Amino acid sequence: xxxxxxxxxxxxxxxxxxxxxxxxxxxxxxxxxxxxxxxxxxxxxxxxxxxxxxxxxxxxxxxxxxxxxxxxxxxxxxxxxxxxxxxxxxxxxxxxxxxxxxxxxxxxxxxxxxxxxxxxxxxxxxxxxxxxxxxxxxxxxxxxxxxxxxxxxxxxxxxxxxxxxxxxxxxxxxxxxxxxxxxxxxxxxxxxxxxxxxxxxxxxxxxxxxxxxxxxxxxxxxxxxxxxxxxxxxxxxxxxxxxxxxxxxxxxxxxxxxxxxxxxxxxxxxxxxxxxxxxxxxxxxxxxxxxxx
Numbered sequence: 375x376x377x378x379x380x381x382x383x384x385x386x387x388x389x390x391x392x393x394x395x396x397x398x399x400x401x402x403x404x405x406x407x408x409x410x411x412x413x414x415x416x417x418x419x420x421x422x423x424x425x426x427x428x429x430x431x432x433x434x435x436x437x438x439x440x441x442x443x444x445x446x447x448x449x450x451x452x453x454x455x456x457x458x459x460x461x462x463x464x465x466x467x468x469x470x471x472x473x474x475x476x477x478x479x480x481x482x483x484x485x486x487x488x489x490x491x492x493x494x495x496x497x498x499x500x501x502x503x504x505x506x507x508x509x510x511x512x513x514x515x516x517x518x519x520x521x522x523x524x525x526x527x528x529x530x531x532x533x534x535x536x537x538x539x540x541x542x543x544x545x546x547x548x549x550x551x552x553x554x555x556x557x558x559x560x561x562x563x564x565x566x567x568x569x570x571x572x573x574x575x576x577x578x579x580x581x582x583x584x585x586x587x588x589x590x591x592x593x594x595x596x597x598x599x600x601x602x603x604x605x606x607x608x609x610x611x612x613x614x615x616x617x618x619x620x621x622x623x624x625x626x627x628x629x630x631x632x633x634x635x636x637x638x639x640x641x642x643x644x645x646x647x648x649x650x651x652x653x654x655x656x657x658x659x660x661x662x663x664x665x666x667x
Contacts, residue, residue: 411485411661411662411664412484412485412486412487412584412663412664412665413482413484413485413586413659413660413661413662413663414440414482414483414484414485415480415481415482415612415614415636415659415661416436416437416440416480416481416482416483417478417479417480417481417636418434418435418436418437418478418479418481419434419476419477419478419479420432420434420476420477420479421474421475421476421477422466422474422475423472423473423474423475424466424467424468424469424472424473424474424475425472426468426469426470426471426472427468427469427470428468429451429465429466429467429468430465430466430475431463431464431465431466432447432463432464432466432475432477433456433461433462433463433464434461434462434463434464434477434478434479435458435460435461435479436459436460436461436479436481436483437460437481437483439483439484440460440481440482440483440495441459441460441481441482441483441495441496441497441572442455442456442459442460442461442462442479442480442481442497442527442570443480443481443482443497443526443527443570443572443614443615443659444462444479444480444526444527444528444570444614444615444633444657445462445464445477445478445479445480445527445529446477446478446480446615446616446631446632446633447464447466447475447476447477447478447632448630448631448632448640448642449466449467449475449630450464450465450466450475450477451465451466451467451532451537452464452465452529452530452531452532452565453528453529453530453531453568454529454531454568455499455527455529455568455570457499459495459496459497460481462477462479462529464477478632478633478634480526480527480612480613480614480615480633482495482572482586482612482614482659483495484576484584486578486665487582487664487665489580489582490578490580490582490665491578491579491580492578492579492580493576493577493578493579493584494576495572495573495576496523496572496573497523497526497570497571497572497573498519498520498523498570498571498573499568499569499570499571500517500518500519500550500568500569500571501566501567501568502515502517502566502567502569503564503565503566504530504539504555504564504565504566504567505564506562506563506564507539507555507556507557507562507563507564508557508562509557509558509559509560509561509562510557510558511556511557512542512554512555512556512557512622513554513555513556514543514552514553514554514555515552515553515555515567516550516551516552516553517550517551517552517553517567517569518549518550519549519550519569519571520571522573522574522575523571523572523573523574524548524549524571524572524574524586524588525546525547525549525550525551525569525570525571525588525615525657526570526571526572526588526614526615526657526659527569527570527614527615527657528544528551528553528567528568528569528570528615529567529568529570530555530565530566530567530568531565531566531567531568532563532565533564533565533566534563534564536559536561537559537563537564537565538557538558538559538560538561538563539555539556539557539559539563539564539565540555540556540557540558540627540628541553541554541555541556541618541628541631542554542555542556542619542620542622542628543618543619543620544616544617544618544619545617545618545619545653545655546590546615546617546655546657547590548590550569550571551569551617553567554622555567558627572586572588574586578665581667582665582666582667583665583666583667584663584664584665584666585663586659586660586663587659587660587663588614588657588658588659588660589607589611589657589658589660590617590655590656590657590658591605591607591655591656591658592653592654592655593605593653593654593655593656594651594652594653594654595641595651595652595653595654596649596650596651597626597643597645597649597650597651597652598648598649599645599646599647599648600642600643600644600645601642601643602630602640602641602642602643603640603641603643603654604634604638604639604640604641605638605639605654605656606635606637606638606639606656607637607638607656607658608637608658609637610660610661610662611637611658611659611660611661612636612637612658612659612661613633613634613635613636613637613638613639613656613657613658613659614633614657614658614659615633615639615656615657616631616632616633616639616640616641616654616655616656616657617654617655617656617657618631618641618652618653618654618655619652619653619654619655620652620653621650621651621652624645624648624650625645625646626643626644626645626650626652627643627644627645628641628642628643629642629643629644630642633656637658639654639656641654
């Protein structure tokens, strides 16, 4: 069953954000063999053909009884969580030649022990406008998840052709995200930021409780010129989102980032020359939590 609830708050730019969408999915009881680990991460991948000179979008959907935590596509111009708790949409730019674009959707569902009944999962999306940023300027935003929810993903939605917005900071915090969006292009550019949040605690109608556990793993990367780096969560964890923080004084740009495999994350950067230290991070979801009285 899918439901929705409106959530609103005042953003740091003194403007009311667009309403966030909450979806609730009810899970079903599973056999005793599934009781060892109740957290079941699910990765959904997909691809689409992008004809030469045409843009294309791709929507991925989590399986039944799962909710979407984050979506990543290395070549997408926009990454947008859907109003439906199970969907995420990616938009890809028109290129000079035909190509195939791919995306990955991070989902989670619960495998319920035999005596656990009536458990709901809820996710929320916060949306903040990125007002037109002049060339060479930066806009900062802080986005806080509703009480009782933790951050699990984000997406940038670019508007208009030739939009050159770039993420200088997408830093997960205990309760939300801290963003810095810069415009290295030659003309003004605008868009929207999306932050996905997961309800941390669940209470079954049969009386048991469960709590998701997430961890922010932070790293310092030393880069020489342009390049790509990768990191991983622990063996007992599932990577759901990547974060980054770039120094404001350097000319370095984040060109691509996203989760890879079951535990990894990847980042690609471009800079003309020199050595730069950047901060990267991974949101890691523990797969070992369980129900208790």
